[in-house]
Amino acid sequence: xMLRTCRVLCSQAGPSAGGWKPLNFDGGAFxxxxxxxxxxxxxxxxxxxxxxxxTHGLALQAWSRRLLGSRLSGALxxxxxxxxxxxxxxxxxxRGCVQQLQALGxxxxxxxxxxxxxxxxxxxxxxxxEGNFSAMLRCVDLSRGLLDTPGPTGNILMQLKVTALTSxxxxxxxxxxxxxxxxxxxxxxxxxxxxxxxxxxxQVSCLSAExxxxxxxxxxxxxxxxxxARAQHVRLLVDAEYxxxxxxxxxxxxxxxxxxxxxxxxxxxxxxxxQAYLKDTHERLRQAAEAADRAGLAFGVKLVRGAYLDKERxxxxxxxxxxxxxxxxxxxxxxxxxCLDLMLTHVSHRGPMCHLMVASxxxxxxxxxxxxxxxxxxxxxxxxCFGQLLGMCDHVSLALGQAGYAVYKSIPYxxxxxxxxxxxxxxxxxxxxxxxxxxxxxxxxxxxxxxxLGWGLRVPH
Numbered sequence: 001x002m003l004r005t006c007r008v009l010c011s012q013a014g015p016s017a018g019g020w021k022p023l024n025f026d027g028g029a030f031x032x033x034x035x036x037x038x039x040x041x042x043x044x045x046x047x048x049x050x051x052x053x054x055t056h057g058l059a060l061q062a063w064s065r066r067l068l069g070s071r072l073s074g075a076l077x078x079x080x081x082x083x084x085x086x087x088x089x090x091x092x093x094x095r096g097c098v099q100q101l102q103a104l105g106x107x108x109x110x111x112x113x114x115x116x117x118x119x120x121x122x123x124x125x126x127x128x129x130e131g132n133f134s135a136m137l138r139c140v141d142l143s144r145g146l147l148d149t150p151g152p153t154g155n156i157l158m159q160l161k162v163t164a165l166t167s168x169x170x171x172x173x174x175x176x177x178x179x180x181x182x183x184x185x186x187x188x189x190x191x192x193x194x195x196x197x198x199x200x201x202x203q204v205s206c207l208s209a210e211x212x213x214x215x216x217x218x219x220x221x222x223x224x225x226x227x228x229a230r231a232q233h234v235r236l237l238v239d240a241e242y243x244x245x246x247x248x249x250x251x252x253x254x255x256x257x258x259x260x261x262x263x264x265x266x267x268x269x270x271x272x273x274x275q276a277y278l279k280d281t282h283e284r285l286r287q288a289a290e291a292a293d294r295a296g297l298a299f300g301v302k303l304v305r306g307a308y309l310d311k312e313r314x315x316x317x318x319x320x321x322x323x324x325x326x327x328x329x330x331x332x333x334x335x336x337x338x339c340l341d342l343m344l345t346h347v348s349h350r351g352p353m354c355h356l357m358v359a360s361x362x363x364x365x366x367x368x369x370x371x372x373x374x375x376x377x378x379x380x381x382x383x384x385c386f387g388q389l390l391g392m393c394d395h396v397s398l399a400l401g402q403a404g405y406a407v408y409k410s411i412p413y414x415x416x417x418x419x420x421x422x423x424x425x426x427x428x429x430x431x432x433x434x435x436x437x438x439x440x441x442x443x444x445x446x447x448x449x450x451x452x453l454g455w456g457l458r459v460p461h
Contacts, residue, residue, distance in 0.1 A: 020374040025363050027443030029398030032104055035451055041391065042444040044084040045437050048427060057424035074416050084391040085423055087413040091142055094413045097390075098146050101409055105401030108146055109237070109387060109408040111159040112139045113422035126217055132164040133221045137228055144232040154381060154406050155355075160225065160236045162249050166218030168241075170211055174248035177206040192255035196223035222252060226260050230269050237302045237357065240273035243312055243324050261298040268355055271300030276336035277309055277326050285339055289346050289354070299346070302357040302387065303339055305332055307426075336365055341372060347383050348376035357408070359387035361437075366396055370405070380404045395443050 030038060047053055053060065064073045087097035087108075098108045114132045143158045163171065178187055185191075186204060195202040196219050203212055229236050238253050240246060253272045261267035274285050285301070292299035309325055316323045326332040343356045358369045366386065378384055385406035388397045401407040412419055 020371050022367050023370060023399045023403055025366075025396050025399055027395045027447055029395060029402060030443065030447040032398060032402070033394070035448070038444050038448055040080065040084055041394070042441060042448065044080055044391070045441050045444070047080070049437065049441075054424070054427045057427065058421060061420060061424075077416060077420065081423060082416060082419065085389070085412070086419050087390065087411045089413065089415050091145070094142060094411070095146060097411065104398055105404075105407070106397055107154065107157075107385075107406065107408045108143070109157050109159060109410045110139050110143050111410055111412045112136060112161070112164065113412045113414050113419045114161065114164040126214070129165055129167075129218070129221060133225065136160065136165070136225050140225070140229045140232050140234050143234045155385070156232075156234045157357075157385075157408055158229065158234050158236055159239055159410065161239045161241075162222070162252060163241060163245070165221045165225070166252075167214060168245060170207075170214055170218065171245040171248035173207060173211060174204075174215075174251065175244060175246075177204065178247045178251060180206065187251060189251060189254035189258050192219060192251065193258040195219055196255060197259055219252075219255075222256060223259070226256055226270055230260060230265065235269050235271065235300065235355075237271045237300070238273060240275050240304070240306070242308055242315070243278065244315065257292070257297055257299075258295075261292070261300070263296060263298065263353070265298075267298035268300030268353075269298075271302055271355065271357070273302040273304060273359075274339060275304055275306035275308075276339050277306035277332040278312075278324050279326060279335075280324070282335060282338050282342065286342060289342070292354075293346075293350065298353045298355075299350070300355040301343055302359050303336065303343060304359045305336055305362070333362070333365070336360070336362075337368060340365065340369055344369065344372045344376060344378065344384065348378055352383055355383045355385075357385050357387045361388055361393040361396065363396060366400065370400075381406050392437060393440060395440055 061073075061077075064076070067073075068076070087094040087110075094110070101108060112132070112135050114135060139158055143156050147156065174187070186206075192202070194200075195216070199220065202216055202219065204215065207215060226236060238249065241249060250272065253270060256270040257268070257272075260269040272288070274281050276282075289299055289301075306325075312325050313323055315321075326335055340358065343354075347354045347356055358366065360366060360369075369384070369386070372378075373380070373384055381404060385408055386397075386400050387408045387410060388394075390409040390411045397407050397409060412422060414422075
């Protein structure tokens with residue numbers, strides 16, 4: 001049964017002599033998963049589509065621990081939400097999860113569930129950031145160690161959140177500095193890259209003495225993480241965050257790229273994330289791609305729709321500034337389509353010097369990418385890959401993976417105490433994705449009914 005399904009899915013992939021044929025995302029690949037996995041997925045996705053659960057997730061978790069006790073409450077979470085979206089707590093548990101993914105033609109994209117909320121006064125002090133730095137190094141080692149398990153080869157990728165290594169408050173200050181006249185020389189990527197490489201003291205006039213010390217420590221942490229990742233052959237995908245932090249994050253990423261994305265390094269080792277739901281993304285992406293080309297640097301991009309829509313609009317209203325986001329989902333989709341076409345064209349021109357992750361749960365965007373790859377002659381397992389969240393959009397991920405495309409699942413790992421708040425925050429940021437998973441729920445229900453009622457194998461067509 002599995003072999004027959006794989007052959008059907010693989011027959012849909014382009015390029016081929018007969019022309020491009022779209023993949024079928026109709027749930028045919030669910031035949032590759034167990035009934036228990038499908039049942040849990042259906043129940044958890046339906047729960048997560050219920051707005052009160054997402055809104056009051058942390059309060060409900062605390063209530064369940066008081067009512068049921070930590071052991072029973074933890075067991076319920078492990079059997080449901082944690083088990084659906086998290087690889088595990090130990091290295092062995094993560095390795096077991098990854099082996100299951102690799103057997104399905106999927107690849108891991110590990111993520112350390114550590115972050116700092118902007119304006120938070122709780123997580124301060126270099127010790128907290130140094131602890132996160134150590135966690136990032138362990139994640140690099142774990143990502144590299146997963147190669148020892150059999151499965152598809154290719155780039156080893158890992159997510160990196162800058163505000164786990166440097167203060168969000170510092171990023172806000174840097175953003176303010178960047179926007180001041182005459183800041184281009186003092187806060188140039190070249191100057192920051194030189195400070196990272198040499199370890200020399202860097203003084204920025206618009207920052208206080210304490211902020212300059214924190215900036216120096218942050219640059220050192222970022223540089224050492226990338227240095228270690230490069231030595232372990234792990235490529236780092238830097239997460240995007242709020243627009244009032246992104247100018248500073250882009251500056252730091254550009255500085256890292258100056259050092260680690262040069263042709264001699266075999267890069268790109270540092271990728272940036274671009275959010276299509278922001279109005280200026282296409283223009284910024286175009287400028288960044290052309291600048292990298294002129295400088296002879298490798299260029300890596302993770303293209304997403306974006307997850308901070310409600311927060312961005314709230315901040316714009318509070319500050320009386322223009323809303324930076326697209327007016328609606330359709331406009332965001334058009335922006336994503338334009339950015340996708342731009343990047344695929346750059347990939348076709350620059351080859352291995354330009355890499356792209358199409359990070360999307362949207363079937364139309366994925367189809368557009370596969371068709372354009374065929375038209376441009378980009379190989380299935382080349383500089384373009386696809387990304388979805390662990391535990392979601394499996395009908396798309398499995399079809400892509402079985403057809404020979406490079407597909408990564410974003411995988412958080414860690415203890416319940418570390419990961420559940422992280423998952424709730426991600427769920428609150430991705431409400432539209434969770435509520436829009438109705439088609440996946442429908443396909444899961446159809447497959448489960450087929451198994452219960454004993455219907456014959458449904459072959460995609």
